[in-house]
Amino acid sequence: MKKVYVLDTNVLLQDPLAIFSFQDNDIILPAVVLEEIDSKKRLMDEIGRNARYVAKLLDGLRLKGQLHTGVTMDNGGDLRVELNHRSFARMQELFLDMTNDNRILAVALNLHAEEQQKEKPRMVILVTKDALLRVKADALGLLAEDFLSDRVVHEFSSLYKGYTTLSVSVDVIQKFYGPGPFDMKKYLPQYDFLPNEFLILKDELGSSSSAIGRVSGDSRYLLPLVFGDEIVWGVKARNAQQKMAMELLLNKDIPLVTLTGKAGTGKTLLSLAAGLMQIEDEHAYKKLLVARPIVPLGKDLGYLPGEKEEKLRPWMQPIYDNLEYLFNTKHSSDLDKILAGLGSIQVEALTYIRGRSIPEQFIIVDEAQNLTKHEVKTILTRVGDNSKIILMGDPQQIDHPYLDEVNNGLTYVVERFKQQKMSGHITLHKGERSNLAQLAADLL
Structure with a gap:
């Protein structure tokens, strides 16, 4: 009926x-x-x-x-x-x-x-x-x-993490470190993995033997990490998930990377460091574009005085904080001089992205959990040839009135692109900002 x-x-x-x-x-x-x-x-x-x-x-x-x-x-x-x-x-x-x-x-x-x-x-x-x-x-x-048909996953706990931990025999771990490619169908035939998914192999008998690898784009081979242990602009991955993130950020064959995790897990810092290295050192991209949605936390400040750059500064300050750390500057005026001298770093609000085409750029979109499905589609369809885009955020910290952890744009992209070889995802867990920040993220 x-x-x-x-x-x-x-x-x-x-x-x-x-x-x-x-x-x-x-x-x-x-x-x-x-x-x-x-x-x-x-x-x-x-x-x-x-x-x-x-x-x-x-x-x-x-x-x-x-x-x-x-x-x-x-x-x-x-x-x-x-x-x-x-x-x-x-x-x-x-x-x-x-x-x-x-x-x-x-x-x-x-x-x-x-x-x-x-x-x-x-x-x-x-x-x-x-x-x-x-x-x-x-x-x-x-x-x-509640209206649930807009959810891409039923529960947030079932969101794709980007990696799987397996207990295997020591022989399997030794085969991974041995000569020749590690054939997934031969050594792990009982499992099916997604393209660019990471595997943490641990000895089923409890020894210290372990390995971390990335599934190839055709899901046939398990590849060793190439970039995970690199020191990038003074930043080195401190845990397994950060190594996986660095592997995705520095791999030019993966144009779409999504990073999720609590505050302090290193999403923004790792992305900025990887972007600066590939633009300033390797010249793989022409420009670093960093953008955030303008969604206030708490009461809105209203209209701000000044030119566009002055208006955006309070919204973009978290980005500038990380840039000050990477450039080792003590004052914002010093950072402004460095950015003006480089000319290859652009900090922008997503408000201005509609209608643009963005080729040959390393694009970082912070706080992407505050984007709707339509907005994230608008952003991804702006990406031009030879560009790489990073979407990152914490789906459990949403300031948008009509979004939650399972229907926001970031979660939507993670689930929709997880089977595509041109994308990769990692959920970061361990906070590296400080012991206090990690404790606050866990307890509060």
């Missing part, structure tokens, strides 16, 4: 195509949802873009019939803009204020009551990203669900 889904505004603002995700069931859009979408359409950000996209979708469906009476979509489901069922009487005793959330809740509650009068009542389900609205629905005896 068909179900009735009442959609909250935040579902559509997070994924404009959400109305097509409910198969042949009925979709109800309360009138207040249209009002909220209308109030967002002038925003010049991702939320505004999604609001405008939803408006165009609904306008296209309007050609099939009147939305307030219902139109049938291509997937067999019916979409209706609900102008009735707005009575607040059933909720008055519990929720006194006529807020927009409570209006949506009233529509769902009244539709539920109407269905209960029928001989074969259908389930009425409120779909919202707002946890408190789901709690309110429970209090009223309504079914409420």
